Amino acid sequence: MKASLTKTELEEFPLLHRGKVRDIYEISENELLIVATDRISAFDCILPTPIPGKGQILTALSAFWFDFLSDITKHHLITANFEEMPENIRKHKELKGRSMIVKRTKIFPVECVVRGYLAGSGWKDYVSTGEICGHKLPAGLKESEKLPEPIFTPATKAQTGHDENISESEMAKIVGAEIAEKLKSLSLRIYDKASKYALQRGLILADTKFEFGMDETGEIILADEVLTPDSSRFWSLEEYKVGISPPSFDKQFVRDYLESIDWNKKMPAPELPSEIVEATLNRYLKAYEILTGKTLCLE
Ligand SMILES: Nc1ncnc2c1ncn2[C@@H]1O[C@H](COP(=O)(O)OP(=O)(O)O)[C@@H](O)[C@H]1O
Ligand SMILES: [Mg+2]
Numbered sequence: 001m002k003a004s005l006t007k008t009e010l011e012e013f014p015l016l017h018r019g020k021v022r023d024i025y026e027i028s029e030n031e032l033l034i035v036a037t038d039r040i041s042a043f044d045c046i047l048p049t050p051i052p053g054k055g056q057i058l059t060a061l062s063a064f065w066f067d068f069l070s071d072i073t074k075h076h077l078i079t080a081n082f083e084e085m086p087e088n089i090r091k092h093k094e095l096k097g098r099s100m101i102v103k104r105t106k107i108f109p110v111e112c113v114v115r116g117y118l119a120g121s122g123w124k125d126y127v128s129t130g131e132i133c134g135h136k137l138p139a140g141l142k143e144s145e146k147l148p149e150p151i152f153t154p155a156t157k158a159q160t161g162h163d164e165n166i167s168e169s170e171m172a173k174i175v176g177a178e179i180a181e182k183l184k185s186l187s188l189r190i191y192d193k194a195s196k197y198a199l200q201r202g203l204i205l206a207d208t209k210f211e212f213g214m215d216e217t218g219e220i221i222l223a224d225e226v227l228t229p230d231s232s233r234f235w236s237l238e239e240y241k242v243g244i245s246p247p248s249f250d251k252q253f254v255r256d257y258l259e260s261i262d263w264n265k266k267m268p269a270p271e272l273p274s275e276i277v278e279a280t281l282n283r284y285l286k287a288y289e290i291l292t293g294k295t296l297c298l299e
Contacts, residue, residue, distance in 0.1 A: 002298050004038040004052035005094050012088050020046050021058070021230060027101065031078065033089060034100045036225075040280070042254045043265045049272040053298040055098035057284045058228045062100065064292045065194065065227040072189050075222040076102040076213065097299045105213025105223055108175050111155040111163055112183050114191035117206040118145050119233055119245065121165060122153060134167035142243045144206070144235075150191050152184045155209075182220055183212055194227050201290050203249065204240055208232035229287050249287055253279045 007018075013025035013033065020041040025033040036055035040047050063080040079085065082096045089095060115122045115132065123143050125132045130139065133153040141147075154171040155163040172180040187210050195205040209231050211224035225231050229250035240246050248255065257276045263269070272280075288296050 002052045003094075004050040005035075005055060005098065006037055006039060006050045008035050008037065008092075008095070010092060021055070022225070026104070027086075027089070030104050032102050032104045034102055034225075035095055036098045036100075040251070040254065042251060042258055042269070045265065045267050045269040047254070047269045047272060049277060051277055051281050051284065053281055054284050056298055057288050057296060058225060058230060059098050059100060060296055061228045061288055061291065062225045066222070068197070069190055069193065069222065069226070072193060073186055073222045074215065074219055075226075076105060076224075078102055102223065103215065103221065105215060105221055107157075107211050107213045107223055108179065108183065109157050110166075110171050110174055110183070111157055112187040112210040112212060113153045113155055113165075113207060114150055114187050114210075115153055115207040116147055116150040116191065116195055117204065117233075117235075118143060118147060119206050121162075122207065125165060133165050134169070144240070144244065144246055145242045150188060150195070152187055154180075154184075157211075179220075186210075186212070186220065186222075190222070190226075198234070198291060199237070201293075202237045203287070203290055204235040204237055206233040206235055227291075229284060234287060250280065250283045253283070 008023045010025055013027050015023065016026050017024040021037060021039050023035045023037060027033045036058040038050035038052050038054045040051050040054060059080055063077060066075040066077045078101045080100045082090060082099065085101060118126055118141055122132045126137055126141065131137060132151065135151045138148065153165055155165050157163060168180060168184065190210065191208060198205045208227055210222060210226065212220050213223045215221050234249040235246040236249055253276050254272065257272065261270060285296060
């Protein structure tokens with residue numbers, strides 16, 4: 001098994017944020033370094049066992065999608081190529097393949113979610129109210145059913161706890177009506193292009209989340225990670241069935257394992273056995289291969 005990176009401690013740069021998976025450093029006034037570690041979370045807990053190589057896969061996938069989507073939207077990625085990074089980053093060899101230098105931007109404080117299928121919190125909202133974020137949906141839809149058309153379902157960016165689904169007019173109060181309309185239209189166009197592409201390759205993009213910011217020219221730029229298994233719900237077309245919650249393409253082995261043992265889903269989370277780690281890594285690699293048509297050589 002390859003070496004894994006669970007946590008970074010770079011002394012040269014201020015650490016701005018440690019997420020569930022990514023460590024974010026300020027490398028200059030205008031640039032950030034986003035390092036995707038091998039941490040994995042399930043049931044909202046970071047697990048003590050890393051998935052060695054996952055950070056590289058997430059980084060390579062985001063880089064692929066930023067390029068794939070560049071005819072639709074500007075993005076924040078400056079480089080994910082380690083050789084192009086300054087020496088004070090390159091000297092940390094463990095960051096190779098898992099680092100992105102990005103343009104720093106003020107992120108709009110809303111999660112731009114697009115749903116093509118009824119799952120997760122969308123399914124829960126539909127069951128209790130018949131709508132999601134103000135979209136009235138036909139009665140009688142089943143869990144995981146394809147929606148008549150993809151819908152934009154924004155959510156607040158909660159500092160702690162769960163993001164809350166909001167309506168488009170609530171979103172307009174937060175970012176302004178004009179920006180809200182632009183973010184919606186961009187999100188739907190990105191979902192349309194990416195979901196059609198993924199489906200041709202045998203993966204359903206059930207839903208996904210984007211984050212956008214604004215650059216100095218006033219243009220909207222796509223930021224954060226994009227269309228990775230961590231920010232999106234991918235299902236295998238073969239395993240897809242209406243009326244159930246289809247297996248998560250990447251995390252199902254982890255979830256099934258954690259459900260099979262006696263754990264109360266509160267921290268501290270238990271270690272994962274090596275066969276679960278290996279199977280999960282293979283799923284992440286598979287997602288990368290299916291989506292990009294390439295194989296990834298883990299460092
Ligand atoms: N270009 C950018 N400029 C500023 N902040 C960004 C940029 N891209 C991503 N971010 C922020 O980085 C943070 C990533 O942290 P988080 O989502 O907690 O990490 P994780 O996904 O690993 O849990 C988010 O708050 C996101 O808004
Ligand atoms: Mg995140």
